[in-house]
Structures are given as C-alpha cells and as structure tokens.
Amino acid sequence: METAGCQIERAQAADIDAMLNLWRCIPGIGISKGDTVQSLRGFMDKNPSACLILRIDGRLIGTVLGGFDGRRGYIYHLAVHPDYRGRGYGKALLDRVCRELNALGAPKIHLFAFNDNQAAATFYPSQGWEERRDIRVYSWDANRSRG
Template identity: 45%
Template sequence: MNVQIRKMTIKDYAAAYALWQNLPGIGLSSADKEDALCAFLAKNPETCLVAEDAGRLVGTVLGGSDGRRGYLYHLAVHPAYQKQGLGKRLAQASLDALRAQGIEKCHIFVLADNQEGLKFWQNTGWELREDILILSKSLCSGKDQGKC
C-alpha cells in the first residue's frame, strides 16, 4: 500500500461523496452538496485532505475552523484500507494544519450509534465530553428545513 495524502479539491467531490455514501458512520445532508463543499474548501483550503492510492481516492477528512476552535468532519477510510493507520494519519495531518493556523483545540461530532467511530476517536486520544450538549437550529425554511 502506497497511500499519499494531499489537499482536497472540488474535483474530488464525486469520489468523496461515493465513499461517504457507503459508510454508515457518515451522516449526509444538504451541507454535502457540491456547492456547499466548494464553499467549505474555499474557507479551509489547507485542512481538507484526501488519501489516494494510485490515483484512487480511499480516504477523506474535512478539517475546518471558525478562527477559534477546529472541527473535523467526514473522516472516512475505504473499508479495504481500514485498520492500517490511515484514519489516524489523515486526522493528524488535518490537525497539524489547523495547529499551524493557531488553533489550540478541536472538536468532532460523532453520531450516537457510531460505536466503531467512537472507539477510533477514543483510541487516538480524543476525550468524550459528558459536560456539553449539542443543540441545533435549522436556518432553512419550508421544504428544505428537514434536509439541512
């Protein structure tokens, strides 16, 4: 296996979306449409990465920051490449890029039924916070409200 990590571009969208769709731990929404990813990449060009093996996309991570805290979304590794250290490499590369921007702490959101994902994060040094609850509010209206 000779997997290279590089910055993501919007040309990776189709392959990345196909990978995400096949992984139950990845929740998809209207924030994953091509134009939304394009905007996210424009704001976070250094911290969104893909892993490639001979030109085939086999992993992703969307790192971003609001200038205060960092966030990782869609850490995903193709099933044939899992448990070989690639998820850890991708996450660390994005965290290193966030740190280089002055970010001191990073958060992630894990679907409550994603026990495998949770084990990965805890095995790689992330602390499960029991003192914070997440509340969300949709800013969409009408028929789009449930898709945001």
C-alpha cells in the same frame, strides 16, 4: 505527504464527486444538507490546507474535512474506505488534519459523531481524544418551521 505507500493531498473541487461516493457507502458518515457540491466547494475554499484526501494507486480511499472558525477547529467526515481500514490511514489523516488546524491557530479541535457509531467510539479515544459528557449539541435550522 507519503504515508505507508499512499498520498495525503489537499482536496480539490474535482475530487468532490468521488468524496461523496465514498461517504454514501459508509453508514457512520451522515451526508446532510451541508454536503452539496456547492457547499463542499465553499468549505474547501475557506479551509484549503485542512480538507484532505488520501489516494492509493490514484483511487480516493480516505477523506477528512477540517475547518477553523477563528476560535476552534472542527473536523468532519473522517472516513477510510472499508477495504483499506486497519492500516493506519485513519490515524494518518487525523494526525495531519490536526496539525493543519493547529497551524492555522486552532488550539482545540472538536468533532461530532453519532451515538451509535461504534468505530468512532473506539477510534477517537485510542487516538487521545476525550469524549465530552458535559455538553449537549443544539442545532438551529433556518429552513424549518418554528410553528
């Protein structure tokens, strides 16, 4: 897909190092234990149509990971390189991943953002996303001692 002179493509295993490098320089993206090369490769293998990158002149400048669990869609790591923001690339990636997840059968899509992520707090509502105030996120970590 051509968007304002750039290409949105399916992410490939060969892109993972460049994706991690992009995320490492973006404070709003929390790189976690789920972001090893191996786990990213597994996620991309399961969701090939919804894991997307955006290139300009061959340089990877945007990412989004979409996943469908059979009931809901989830979006992770929507990011545009700081030098390329405000040109519609974030919107293009978000629109495309939503279309792909919808095509897989996800009628509804969720995402998580840190409370202090001001870009997310403004960007998502501007794109028609509703901030949920009626739910909490609970996490369970198999590797953490439950004392």
